[in-house]
Amino acid sequence: MIVPPPPHDRKSGRLPRFKLFSPILAGATLKERLIGCIGALIGICVTGLVCGFVFGDDPQLPLIVAPIGASAVLLFAVPASPLAQPWSIIGGNTISALIGVSVTYIVADQMLAIGLAVALAILAMSLTRSLHPPGGAAALTAVIGGAAVARSGFWFPFIPVAINSLILVGLGMVFHRLARRQYPHRPGVAPVNTHATADPPPALRVGFNSEDIDSAIARLNETLDVSREDIDALLREVELQALIRQRGELTCADIMSRDVVTVPGDTTPDHARYLLLKHDIRTLPVLDENEKLQGTVGLRELAGKEPGSKLPISAAATARPSDPAIGLLPRLTDGATHAVVILDDDGKVVGIISQTDLLATLAKSLSHNGLSEIMQGNGQGI
Structure with missing residues (x-):
């Protein structure tokens, strides 16, 4: 396979240097990635063990579905993502699997069915605020999962998809608490006026405001994998850190x-x-x-x-x-x-x-x- 060269740096004209373990996401240090790997190892293994104990050795019932592996990536590697929150994992996987099963009963052509299942799953997850990328795989699995999934019928979205998702989320909550990481993620809270008057809070009277954030997002014309509240909190922290750097000599x-x-x-x-x-x-x-x-x-x-x-x-x-x-x-x-x-x-x-x-x-x-x-x-x- 031929790997294309990296793009030139527009400012310096030089090629950017590749660094091993260089994070592609902000805050994704090697330590955080190793913690995520350990969490995924524990989460998937324990989920499989629990489901094996509950379901037994029934060959007609899937023990654990493949999309749960993708859910584990989000849950343990990017736990602050809106796509990795409990409702996104449980609701997104279950609703998408239900969409997939429904499509198989309505559409006979499999090629059309797989496209409709994923498309309708995205729409359903968006409307229910449970957007979760592995949900697309759950919908696809419901259509092409084979005889075991077909025999399960409308039970498939609940057993094993919902059961797998519930166990994984529960393990994720325990793991992140033991690792002293916040999960579920709590978005940053915007400043509020505590005096019950019509004036904006002091922190919002100068600098950027919520309308500026909305305008910037609209101008970028991109869907960002971060909540608007977290963007607001991040920008305010950037302002504070810049102020500390400029005038932080006094303790x-x-x-x-x-x-x-x-x-x-x-x-x-x-x-x-x-x-x-x-x-x-x-x-x-x-x-x-x-x-x-x-x-x-x-x-x-x-x-x-x-x-x-x-x-x-x-x-x-x-x-x-x-x-x-x-x-x-x-x-x-x-x-x-x-x-x-x-x-x-x-x-x-x-x-x-x-x-x-x-x-x-x-x-x-x-x-x-x-x-x-x-x-x-x-x-x-x-």
Whole structure:
């Protein structure tokens, strides 16, 4: 077989260098691929063993269908893909197999039947939001699967296709949890206005918005294997990382307040309210008996609390002293978080950064950079 040469790099005019194990998908490192291989090995083997135990040695019933192998590729190699989510795997395979079986009963010509089965499977999966590429193979298998599939009839989409899919998805959930990977994938959450007003949230008042994303996708004229919500989250993370690269020289340790007012977990709401008003602050870190952070409390949580009631503790936003201070920007502008608690490696409070602290830092940084640019410009003009 003759392998065509790779295309030239338009900018440099040079051929791109081929790298062994170079990922074709973002984030697909060699480590991630090896984890995916192990997951597929376990998933397919256990699915076959379970189905063999349930179905026995009945030669008239397929033990495991071939499309499940393709489902395993998506489930374990690209678990964040919308095409690899539980409903896509279970619904896509089952619905497509049902379409395939139905077509065999209606269309006598096999060549026409195989085309209709795959085409209608794509349409059905699209309408049910269960698009799954192996579903096309499931529909095809239902048409040309041979005597065993033909004898199964309308049972084939459920036994073994749905059973195979259910077992594989269950194993995938357990495997990804043990591997500390997120599955099912939860799409990124767009910023929201927490004040119940008509204004857009602060993060959406400048920069790109949802309409810009829709326009860019429409202009590309491509169907992307990533959800719109994930595109939004990725672009916002890119913006943050670029900002950290440009202005990330200051760390949390540089700007944090070190004399932190804290309260123990058994403090009364009245005393917590007194400290907040006395020190004119909006957030109090709450410590447990080991002096470690338990959460935070503010005037919002204390509103309406009766004397003698239990202290209402909320989850705390935290960071490390060595983290870039500019990296706190998304949390301190989400409309709900007023301060980030800085913890050491032992989980003890060493500082706190409020919205005011970060705003003052940004103002100084912008002022300093502006002055530097003016001085550089004057120097160049002399």
